[in-house]
Amino acid sequence: MSDITLDAKVPDGDIQTLWDEHKFNMKLVNPANKRKYEIIVVGTGLAGASAAATLAQLGYNVSAFTFHDSPRRAHSIAAQGGINAAKNYHGDGDSVHRLFYDTVKGGDFRSREANVYRLAQVSNSIIDQCAAQGVPFAREYGGLLDNRSFGGAQVSRTFYARGQTGQQLLLGAYQALAEQVGLGKVKLYNRCEFLDVVQVDGRAAGIVTRDLLTGEVQSHAAHAVVLATGGYSNAFFLSTNAMACNVSAAWRAHRRGALFANPCYTQIHPTCIPSSDEFQSKLTLMSESLRNDGRVWVPTKAGDPRGPDQIPESERDYFLERKYPSFGNLVPRDVASRNIKAQVDSGKGVGPLRNGAYLDFAESIKRLSPQVVEERYGNLFDMYERITDENPYKQPMRIFPAPHYTMGGLWVDYHLETTIPGLYAIGEANFADQGANRLGASALMQGLADGYFILPYTIGDGLAPLLNKPLADTNHPAFKAAEAEVTDRYRGYLATNGTRSVDWFHRELGHIVWDNCGMERSRPGLEKALSEIPALYQEFKTDLRVLGDDRSLNQSLERAGRVDDFFQLAELMCRDALEREESCGGHFRVEHQTEEGEALRDDENFAYVAAWEWTGPDTPAELHKEHLDFKHVHLAQRSYK
Amino acid sequence: MTATEPLSGSPAPAAPGRTLNLTLRVWRQAGPDAPGAFEDYDAPGISVDMSFLEMLDVVNERLVEQSREPITFDHDCREGICGTCSLMINGRPHGPQRGTATCQLHMRKFADGDTIVIEPWRAEAFPVVRDLAVDRGAFDRIVEAGGYITVNSGSAPDANLIPIPKSVADAAFDAAACIGCGACVAACPNGAAQLFTSAKLAHLNLLPQGQAERYKRTEAMVDTMEELFGSCTNHGECEAACPKEIPIDFIALLNKDYLRAKLKNRRYLSRKP
Numbered sequence: 001m002s003d004i005t006l007d008a009k010v011p012d013g014d015i016q017t018l019w020d021e022h023k024f025n026m027k028l029v030n031p032a033n034k035r036k037y038e039i040i041v042v043g044t045g046l047a048g049a050s051a052a053a054t055l056a057q058l059g060y061n062v063s064a065f066t067f068h069d070s071p072r073r074a075h076s077i078a079a080q081g082g083i084n085a086a087k088n089y090h091g092d093g094d095s096v097h098r099l100f101y102d103t104v105k106g107g108d109f110r111s112r113e114a115n116v117y118r119l120a121q122v123s124n125s126i127i128d129q130c131a132a133q134g135v136p137f138a139r140e141y142g143g144l145l146d147n148r149s150f151g152g153a154q155v156s157r158t159f160y161a162r163g164q165t166g167q168q169l170l171l172g173a174y175q176a177l178a179e180q181v182g183l184g185k186v187k188l189y190n191r192c193e194f195l196d197v198v199q200v201d202g203r204a205a206g207i208v209t210r211d212l213l214t215g216e217v218q219s220h221a222a223h224a225v226v227l228a229t230g231g232y233s234n235a236f237f238l239s240t241n242a243m244a245c246n247v248s249a250a251w252r253a254h255r256r257g258a259l260f261a262n263p264c265y266t267q268i269h270p271t272c273i274p275s276s277d278e279f280q281s282k283l284t285l286m287s288e289s290l291r292n293d294g295r296v297w298v299p300t301k302a303g304d305p306r307g308p309d310q311i312p313e314s315e316r317d318y319f320l321e322r323k324y325p326s327f328g329n330l331v332p333r334d335v336a337s338r339n340i341k342a343q344v345d346s347g348k349g350v351g352p353l354r355n356g357a358y359l360d361f362a363e364s365i366k367r368l369s370p371q372v373v374e375e376r377y378g379n380l381f382d383m384y385e386r387i388t389d390e391n392p393y394k395q396p397m398r399i400f401p402a403p404h405y406t407m408g409g410l411w412v413d414y415h416l417e418t419t420i421p422g423l424y425a426i427g428e429a430n431f432a433d434q435g436a437n438r439l440g441a442s443a444l445m446q447g448l449a450d451g452y453f454i455l456p457y458t459i460g461d462g463l464a465p466l467l468n469k470p471l472a473d474t475n476h477p478a479f480k481a482a483e484a485e486v487t488d489r490y491r492g493y494l495a496t497n498g499t500r501s502v503d504w505f506h507r508e509l510g511h512i513v514w515d516n517c518g519m520e521r522s523r524p525g526l527e528k529a530l531s532e533i534p535a536l537y538q539e540f541k542t543d544l545r546v547l548g549d550d551r552s553l554n555q556s557l558e559r560a561g562r563v564d565d566f567f568q569l570a571e572l573m574c575r576d577a578l579e580r581e582e583s584c585g586g587h588f589r590v591e592h593q594t595e596e597g598e599a600l601r602d603d604e605n606f607a608y609v610a611a612w613e614w615t616g617p618d619t620p621a622e623l624h625k626e627h628l629d630f631k632h633v634h635l636a637q638r639s640y641k
Numbered sequence: 642m643t644a645t646e647p648l649s650g651s652p653a654p655a656a657p658g659r660t661l662n663l664t665l666r667v668w669r670q671a672g673p674d675a676p677g678a679f680e681d682y683d684a685p686g687i688s689v690d691m692s693f694l695e696m697l698d699v700v701n702e703r704l705v706e707q708s709r710e711p712i713t714f715d716h717d718c719r720e721g722i723c724g725t726c727s728l729m730i731n732g733r734p735h736g737p738q739r740g741t742a743t744c745q746l747h748m749r750k751f752a753d754g755d756t757i758v759i760e761p762w763r764a765e766a767f768p769v770v771r772d773l774a775v776d777r778g779a780f781d782r783i784v785e786a787g788g789y790i791t792v793n794s795g796s797a798p799d800a801n802l803i804p805i806p807k808s809v810a811d812a813a814f815d816a817a818a819c820i821g822c823g824a825c826v827a828a829c830p831n832g833a834a835q836l837f838t839s840a841k842l843a844h845l846n847l848l849p850q851g852q853a854e855r856y857k858r859t860e861a862m863v864d865t866m867e868e869l870f871g872s873c874t875n876h877g878e879c880e881a882a883c884p885k886e887i888p889i890d891f892i893a894l895l896n897k898d899y900l901r902a903k904l905k906n907r908r909y910l911s912r913k914p
Contacts, residue, residue, distance in 0.1 A: 023862075070780065071781075073718075078722050087800070087801075091738050098895060128799055131803075132677055132796075134848050134851055136788045136811075136814040136817050139805055143807065144801050168814075176792075178781065178788060179791060182787075251685065265826070279688065280695070281701055284720055386741060387747070452794040501706075504702070548710050553774065556711060
């Protein structure tokens with residue numbers, strides 16, 4: 001038993017003024033002293049790049065690490081749809097409180113109220129910041145910013161940049177980071193992978209990395225370490241994440257004492273292109289914004305062999321509009337995903353493999369003109385055509401849900417600090433703001449809120465007491481031990497000399513996780529997964545084949561380390577899903593549903609954050625609970641009807 | 642090699658489930674200083690629905706089975722947006738399909754029996770790291786020199802304070818769509834980076850927010866570019882190779898702003914916009 005007590009450190013006070021008051025109450029580091037501190041930021045996506053740039057602007061010395069060749073490659077770049085803010089530019093009744101309310105409700109009442117309120121508050125500053133950086137948001141003819149509505153909201157609060165919002169926001173953050181690199185305030189390490197966090201005297205004192213080009217294992221000391229390393233959807237193998245996205249940084253921190261919260265909260269995005277064959281390496285998302293103008297349907301008759309143009313209106317089932325008249329096609333992602341899956345499972349799937357539903361634009365093209373539709377979605381339609389060889393202007397798209405985002409992540413308090421003092425987690429890598437389901441256009445919001453406007457304040461409170469404390473010596477035994485461990489682990493992969501490739505293991509693991517811990521979970525399924533994963537992991541340890549050496553660029557070796565960590569995480573995901581005897585948001589236990597098949601929460605017993613403590617490779621993780629209090633949002637069964 | 646087809650056209654659809662038997666001629670190079678050479682690989686049974694990179698995944702899996710080292714190539718999002726993938730395919734950056742990055746190129750664009758030659762980007766500023774992967778850090782150096790608008794986090798005015806005509810915002814966006822893949826440099830006989838640099842400059846120089854640093858930015862970025870890359874002699878190959886179809890018009894804007902940057906007395910800039 002460990003003596004961890006989870007203290008979220010949410011200050012007392014009125015939620016509306018809490019953050020402002022807290023900013024005043026936190027300790028400050030004076031500008032002349034900031035240059036005495038070294039901060040490491042791992043990851044250069046929206047959260048990491050914005051944090052590194054902001055910390056450097058403030059005067060801290062920052063080292064930024066990315067395993068990509070350039071910080072601009074981070075997977076935030078692929079976000080399509082948009083970013084929420086409570087600007088109420090359209091006068092349709094939006095407010096900070098409404099954005100807060102929608103986000104807590106959308107998360108199925110499993111997020112921490114104070115964090116979400118703060119997120120809604122700073123959302124407006126993000127838009128201001130990005131517009132000033134030159135992010136080319138969509139504009140109306142009068143020159144002012146345009147908005148659209150997104151799933152789970154009944155106001156137009158989503159700012160967007162064609163279908164490339166993530167790209168443009170990331171380039172804004174990347175440019176701010178590049179400026180600081182040019183000024184010498186940020187030292188950038190590219191093609192350099194984080195492999196361990198090192199603690200000295202009970203505090204994060206630095207990290208161990210591996211240079212992907214030379215294989216060199218190196219230690220770096222700092223006064224604080226920030227992980228902005230994204231989510232773990234690739235545990236499913238097939239997901240919309242980029243190929244290199246992984247859980248390793250968060251997982252290695254977890255193994256060193258950082259609690260991992262709600263690993264079973266994963267989001268399955270409803271509108272992705274259905275897979276076409278077993279060689280598929282990843283799934284491609286089609287922005288949720290498409291549901292603004294596209295109508296989801298399947299034929300009323302199972303196994304209907306006709307093409308979409310041959311099926312008359314009377315024989316189509318627009319099932320989202322039928323079941324949820326007030327939200328229609330714009331229900332939250334978890335609800336849309338489950339409904340699409342239910343239709344496909346009932347034999348009504350469409351396409352050559354009968355594994356999708358239609359997303360039809362015919363009516364919008366008629367109502368708006370092909371030009372307007374092209375302006376809104378042109379790049380998405382082009383991408384769809386490139387992949388499927390079908391023209392969505394002429395025939396409906398085919399869509400099916402795919403793993404996309406993970407709400408779970410490292411447990412953090414109100415300061416975004418993990419249970420390892422001095423180690424922070426921001427963006428998708430932490431767990432705090434999205435609850436059990438993330439609404440569309442709030443991932444970009446959270447990443448940038450954490451990086452630009454929250455962490456740069458809270459980190460000062462942790463750093464102030466360390467004034468004039470020297471950096472840890474990278475020759476300290478703790479660093480040397482971590483370096484040796486990393487070196488041994490990677491040599492071990494090479495020495496296994498088995499018969500199966502890394503990708504084979506990853507694919508097999510993905511099958512198990514998707515089948516048993518995907519869109520629907522059940523006790524027998526999870527128990528099956530919990531026996532199959534360790535068996536496959538054992539095979540991984542004895543039958544892996546990685547060729548080449550550890551002194552040059554070796555992509556299979558990189559992947560071996562990541563897949564190793566996915567195995568360990570997958571087990572915890574299933575454990576967490578098994579413990580949570582309720583359905584909430586993206587976590588759907590078949591045993592817990594309403595008569596209409598909606599998620600059935602159990603607030604009395606499960607209104608808590610499940611934070612898991614690593615106890616060793618051969619002993620089960622230990623569960624700690626942070627109870628969630630809802631003072632400002634009334635706990636209710638979500639209804640989107 | 643198959644004919645190049647524009648995306649908006651209507652290519653004859655390949656029969657689903659069809660497979661191709663291909664020969665790959667791939668550049669293999671063990672490291673930055675090692676000598677490189679082409680090696681041939683048979684790639685039978687490749688489905689036309691695979692993407693080009695999935696085809697390489699399959700070839701790599703087969704190589705590992707035979708205990709031969711897999712081919713190193715850069716890739717990540719596989720959605721045509723991160724700019725990580727590269728590859729000279731039959732002498733063309735990102736292959737035969739216009740406006741399409743390698744990761745979005747599908748095998749239905751090739752014919753049974755084709756020999757496909759796959760090389761890394763060939764440019765002095767992009768040294769080969771291994772096999773098909775190159776170092777494009779020189780692009781980052783150009784952005785670090787001035788490819789940004791200076792604004793400290795938290796100090797921005799309301800986003801709607803400065804209205805921007807839609808046409809201006811759209812033009813800036815067209816330039817900002819650059820994914821930094823380096824195809825323009827690889828396509829250029831001189832290994833010049835004018836299209837990349839001009840896209841970033843146009844994105845920022847067209848916007849009202851970018852005016853304060855406009856000439857400083859232009860001079861710094863162009864000078865860094867000239868240090869690291871070859872010179873532009875107006876071949877126009879870059880535009881043809883760009884997966885985002887960024888037009889060379891932006892190079893004209895770059896030249897114009899660079900000339901003005903050299904002539905302007907920046908202390909008096911605000912007098913004459």
